[in-house]
Amino acid sequence: MSGIAAPDGHVTIGILALQGAFDAHARMLSRFGVTTTLVRKPEQLDAVDGLVIPGGESTTFLKHLERAGFFDALQAFVHAKPTFGTCAGTILLADEVVGPAQRSLQALDVTVERNAYGRQNDSRVLQAETLLPGGPLEMVYIRAPRILRTGDCVEVLAQREGSPTLVRQGHLLAATFHPELSDDTRVHQLFVDAVRTAVR
Ligand code: GLN
Numbered sequence: 001m002s003g004i005a006a007p008d009g010h011v012t013i014g015i016l017a018l019q020g021a022f023d024a025h026a027r028m029l030s031r032f033g034v035t036t037t038l039v040r041k042p043e044q045l046d047a048v049d050g051l052v053i054p055g056g057e058s059t060t061f062l063k064h065l066e067r068a069g070f071f072d073a074l075q076a077f078v079h080a081k082p083t084f085g086t087c088a089g090t091i092l093l094a095d096e097v098v099g100p101a102q103r104s105l106q107a108l109d110v111t112v113e114r115n116a117y118g119r120q121n122d123s124r125v126l127q128a129e130t131l132l133p134g135g136p137l138e139m140v141y142i143r144a145p146r147i148l149r150t151g152d153c154v155e156v157l158a159q160r161e162g163s164p165t166l167v168r169q170g171h172l173l174a175a176t177f178h179p180e181l182s183d184d185t186r187v188h189q190l191f192v193d194a195v196r197t198a199v200r
Helices: 022-032 042-047 058-065 070-080 088-093 186-199
Strands: 012-016 035-039 050-053 083-086 094-098 108-113 123-128 137-142 146-150 155-160 163-169 172-175
Touching: 012 022, 012 042, 022 035, 022 050, 022 186, 035 042, 042 070, 050 070, 050 088, 050 186, 058 070, 058 088, 083 088, 088 094, 088 108, 088 172, 108 163, 108 172, 123 155, 137 155, 146 163, 172 186
Parallel strands: 012 035, 012 050, 050 083, 083 172, 094 108
Antiparallel strands: 108 146, 123 137, 155 163, 163 172
């Protein structure tokens, strides 16, 4: 019920479910024995230990977030608690968005360009080495943003064509691809571990 850690260290992870690819994140997280909650109202943020902001369309997310103080509640959450953004989620977390400029939560010290890899419908599955142990990682890109700049406190865990695609900054993790659409659990494992550490 609450965001306070259960005695056994059990954690509850919210998935922002205003639109976009939240189901696949729920399926992926169910493999780790954590409780997941689909977050559709700002007050639900009080009851989760960590949050996934999924892919989708960042402009549509922003429209939904304009309702009833949701943007402010989300901004406070992502500045304080473990949050994992994928694709549009990364755009929302960024300090600065270009192509075109739009409002963001300004939590992650990066500049991102939307739809930066070509045509609006550009999608691609690539394999690349990352700093995660276990060999190359499959990365599903769907109208992906490109991270143009990272601040000093941002750790780059993977890249595509010289641009960061998986980054970590303290309690924040962000991917410009969709790890929830691959069978590989390593990226979600990293986030679940961060949430478990944070509640301990
Ligand atoms: N192109 C989308 C945006 O700008 C992001 C795409 C995605 O999340 N797969 O918000």
